[in-house]
Amino acid sequence: LVSRSFSPLSSQSDRPFGIAFDIDGVVLLGDTPIGGSPRALRRLYDDSGKLKIPFVFLTNGGGFSESKRAQDLGQLLGVNILPSQVIQGHTPFKQLVNRFENELVVAVGKGEPAAVMSEYGYKNVLSIDEYTSYFDAIDPLAPYKKWTTKPDIDQNSTSKETAKRKISVQTQRVQAAFIVSDPVDWSRDIQVLCDILRTGGLPGRESGKQPLLFFANDDLEYQATFPAERLGMGAFRIALEAIYNRINPIPLAYTSYGKPNPFVYANAEAIAETLLRNLMLLNKYGENSINHRLGWFKTLYMIGDNPKIDIRGAQRAGDRWFSILTRTGVFKGKDNHSEFPADLVVDTVEDAVDFILRKEC
Ligand code: G3P
Ligand code: MG
Numbered sequence: 001l002v003s004r005s006f007s008p009l010s011s012q013s014d015r016p017f018g019i020a021f022d023i024d025g026v027v028l029l030g031d032t033p034i035g036g037s038p039r040a041l042r043r044l045y046d047d048s049g050k051l052k053i054p055f056v057f058l059t060n061g062g063g064f065s066e067s068k069r070a071q072d073l074g075q076l077l078g079v080n081i082l083p084s085q086v087i088q089g090h091t092p093f094k095q096l097v098n099r100f101e102n103e104l105v106v107a108v109g110k111g112e113p114a115a116v117m118s119e120y121g122y123k124n125v126l127s128i129d130e131y132t133s134y135f136d137a138i139d140p141l142a143p144y145k146k147w148t149t150k151p152d153i154d155q156n157s158t159s160k161e162t163a164k165r166k167i168s169v170q171t172q173r174v175q176a177a178f179i180v181s182d183p184v185d186w187s188r189d190i191q192v193l194c195d196i197l198r199t200g201g202l203p204g205r206e207s208g209k210q211p212l213l214f215f216a217n218d219d220l221e222y223q224a225t226f227p228a229e230r231l232g233m234g235a236f237r238i239a240l241e242a243i244y245n246r247i248n249p250i251p252l253a254y255t256s257y258g259k260p261n262p263f264v265y266a267n268a269e270a271i272a273e274t275l276l277r278n279l280m281l282l283n284k285y286g287e288n289s290i291n292h293r294l295g296w297f298k299t300l301y302m303i304g305d306n307p308k309i310d311i312r313g314a315q316r317a318g319d320r321w322f323s324i325l326t327r328t329g330v331f332k333g334k335d336n337h338s339e340f341p342a343d344l345v346v347d348t349v350e351d352a353v354d355f356i357l358r359k360e361c
Contacts, residue, residue, distance in 0.1 A: 015298035016054070017360050018272035019044070019353075020265070023059040023073075025223035025305030025329015026349050031076060032225070035328045036350030038078045043353055049080060054275040057081075058268045058302070060217035060233075060258040060309065062088035063111020063181030065119045085275065087268055089216030089233075089258040090116060090180045096214070097121040104172045106131050106196065108189055109181030109216075116180055126169070127151060128183075132192050134169040135203055139188040149185055174201035176212040183236050190240050198248045210253055217258030223305060223329035259304075260313030265321060269300055299360075303352045305329025307337035315340065324352040 021027055027037040044053040057073065064072070067083040074081040097120050104124045107113035114127035130151035132138055142149075157165070174196045183189040192203065193213075200208020219232035237256070244252045258264060273296050300317075303324045304310020314323035325331055325342035326349055336345050346352050 016276060016296065017299045017301065017356070018269070018276070018297050019053065019055040019301045019303065019356060020058040020268045020272070021055060021349065022259075022302070022304040022306070022310050022329075023057055024061055026303055026326050027057070027073075028076065029223065029328075030225035033076055035326060035348030038076075040348075040350040040353040041077050041079050043357060045079060051080075051275070051279060054272045054279065056085045056087055056268050056271050056275070058087050058259065058264070060089040060219050060222070061181065062090045062116070062216055063109055063113065065112070065116050066091065067119075082275075084271055087264070087271065090178070092257045092264070092267070093117065093178055093180070093214065093216070094120040100176055103175035104169070104201070105176045105178060106174050108177065108179045108183050108193070110184050111181050113178070113180035117178060128189055128192060131169065131174075132188065134166045135192075138195065138203060139191055141187055145185070149188070170204075171202075173208075174211050176214065179213075179215045179233060179236070181216065182233055186236060186239065189236075190243055193240060194244055194247060197244060197252070207248075210250065213252070213254040215254060215256040215258075218256040219258070219306070219309060221330065229330055259309045260316060262313070262316045262318075265300075265302070265313055265317035269297065269317075272297065272300070301352070301356050303349055305331055307331055307340040307342065311337065311342045312340045314342075324355070326352060 026035065028034060044051065044055055046052050062069075066086045066088060069086045069088065070081040070083045073086065100122060102123050104126070105117065105122055106128055107117045107125050108128045114125050114130070117125040129149045132149070133151055177193055177196055195203035197210050197213065198207050199205045201211045202208065215233055215237055217232070218234040218237060220234040221229035222232045224230045237254070241252045241254075276296065297320060300321050301324060302310055302314035302321055303326065304314070305326050305328055307325060307330070311323045311325055314321040322344070323342040324344045324346060325337065327333070327345070327347050328349070331337060336342060344352075344355060346355065
């Protein structure tokens with residue numbers, strides 16, 4: 001690869017370009033960088049390590065705060081990543097905080113789902129691990145489980161305080177459940193969510209109006225370290241919905257976030273524009289340009305591995321999005337995907353970045 005001096009301001013046009021990277025199956029498999037991703041990303045920085053091309057990570061995954069994820073990704077990939085460059089499936093939950101700021105809400109999924117929500121400003125959020133611990137025998141299979149889902153509750157609290165807390169949790173209605181990341185204990189989570197959802201947020205009581213339910217994404221499958229795709233949050237949603245609709249007369253109501261929803265791409269564009277502004281690369285366009293809304297980028301590149309999610313989303317997001325499909329994840333075909341063909345198919349993320357830089361600079 002030839003190393004050239006690149007700028008996000010294309011030489012062929014007055015308007016800049018930005019890049020959105022999918023993570024699982026493009027940049028990482030599990031915790032392992034793939035497809036030359038560290039090398040590819042380094043090309044977006046100058047020699048002193050300063051960012052020169054506005055880019056974001058646009059993943060449906062999550063479970064940790066954007067700041068922690070930025071730090072972890074930075075370490076794995078060897079570049080400096082800002083928390084604002086990390087857009088996860090659950091990032092839009094930040095926008096819902098006003099509706100639920102002081103209400104009891106339950107956060108589900110791997111990692112630290114309640115910590116994620118607290119960082120977004122939710123003041124009365126419990127992880128499903130902690131919530132479940134206040135209801136004796138709510139999970140009849142718990143004694144047979146060889147792992148522990150016991151939450152790390154305040155060790156200094158007295159048994160009197162714990163008892164008080166238990167009563168308070170048991171008598172407060174859960175107003176919403178947020179599936180922040182991939183659920184770990186499906187059997188317990190489906191059981192407890194069914195309890196919360198069909199009782200109006202008071203497990204063990206009579207039926208009531210369904211609390212709101214939000215999913216960070218609806219991915220049926222995604223690529224992790226195992227050679228075949230793994231079941232994702234969309235698969236969990238199908239399982240929960242199928243069971244809930246058999247035991248409850250009113251069908252499950254829910255909202256799913258994440259790619260391929262077009263608003264996720266619009267948000268990524270807005271963040272990339274802010275990055276561009278912060279890079280002080282807009283002086284060429286004058287001060288008036290600072291107050292514009294979306295539309296600065298000539299081209300936004302989405303590099304993804306999942307045709308139904310990443311590529312379909314880019315297609316829906318509008319003409320300025322150019323989709324690049326890699327062969328390192330869910331898509332393993334030789335030719336383009338038949339139903340959701342990408343604008344370009346390449347082997348790796350490194351090939352994708354090489355293509356973009358050659359085209360733009
Ligand atoms: O759980 C992660 C998965 O659903 C997708 O992640 O980075 O491929 O959008 P990503
Ligand atoms: Mg992916």
